[in-house]
Amino acid sequence: MSTAPVQIPRSLAMLALMTMAPATRQPCPPGACICERERLHAVPDADLRILRLTRDEEKRLLERLENVDSLDDLRRLQQRIFDQLGLRVEVTPGSGTVRSMRGIAIHLDALPGLCRKTRQAIPAAIRRGLEKNPQVAYRLLDAHDLLGG
Numbered sequence: 001m002s003t004a005p006v007q008i009p010r011s012l013a014m015l016a017l018m019t020m021a022p023a024t025r026q027p028c029p030p031g032a033c034i035c036e037r038e039r040l041h042a043v044p045d046a047d048l049r050i051l052r053l054t055r056d057e058e059k060r061l062l063e064r065l066e067n068v069d070s071l072d073d074l075r076r077l078q079q080r081i082f083d084q085l086g087l088r089v090e091v092t093p094g095s096g097t098v099r100s101m102r103g104i105a106i107h108l109d110a111l112p113g114l115c116r117k118t119r120q121a122i123p124a125a126i127r128r129g130l131e132k133n134p135q136v137a138y139r140l141l142d143a144h145d146l147l148g149g
Contacts, residue, residue, distance in 0.1 A: 024051040025058075025115070033116045040112040049086045050113040058118055065125035066132065071139035074126075087111055091126060093144050104130060104137060 027037055040046050053061070061081070068074045078089050087109060094103040106123035108114070130137040 024048075025054050028115060035115045036112040046112075047086045048113070049084065050111055053085055053118065058121070062121055062125040065122065066129045068126075068129040068136055069133060071136050071143065074129075074136060074140075087114065089122060089126075091140065093141055104140065 028035060037051070040048065040051070065077060068077065074091065078091065081087050081089055090105070090107045092105050092107075094105045104127065106126050108119055108122060130140075
């Protein structure tokens with residue numbers, strides 16, 4: 001008597017995938033980060049979307065930020081980051097004279113669960129993207145009427 005493999009109906013397989021918990025980021029070593037992940041888990045109705053940013057997803061996000069090709073593309077990415085992770089990223093001209101990409105102010109909201117390294121990597125990736133494609137930075141300055149036109 002042979003044993004044939006059991007076939008699981010497709011609808012049951014899809015239901016199992018939908019009920020699985022989404023992948024979450026691995027916790028940082030104790031004392032190595034200021035992400036306050038424990039505080040986030042302690043709040044009963046906390047927004048845990050930021051924990052969905054796994055290391056692989058973070059790499060994809062940083063690559064995407066480095067390859068922005070227009071101001072609209074950057075704005076769409078900012079909106080998607082907020083929608084999917086609950087993280088607000090603001091990119092504006094600095095308060096002084098903008099002579100390089102360092103003059104562009106990039107601010108991330110303080111968000112429990114956001115890793116310290118990620119908090120530094122996102123602005124760095126945006127700056128690299130603006131350096132690669134300076135027309136995006138020019139459109140950003142123009143949108144704030146800093147080029148006088």
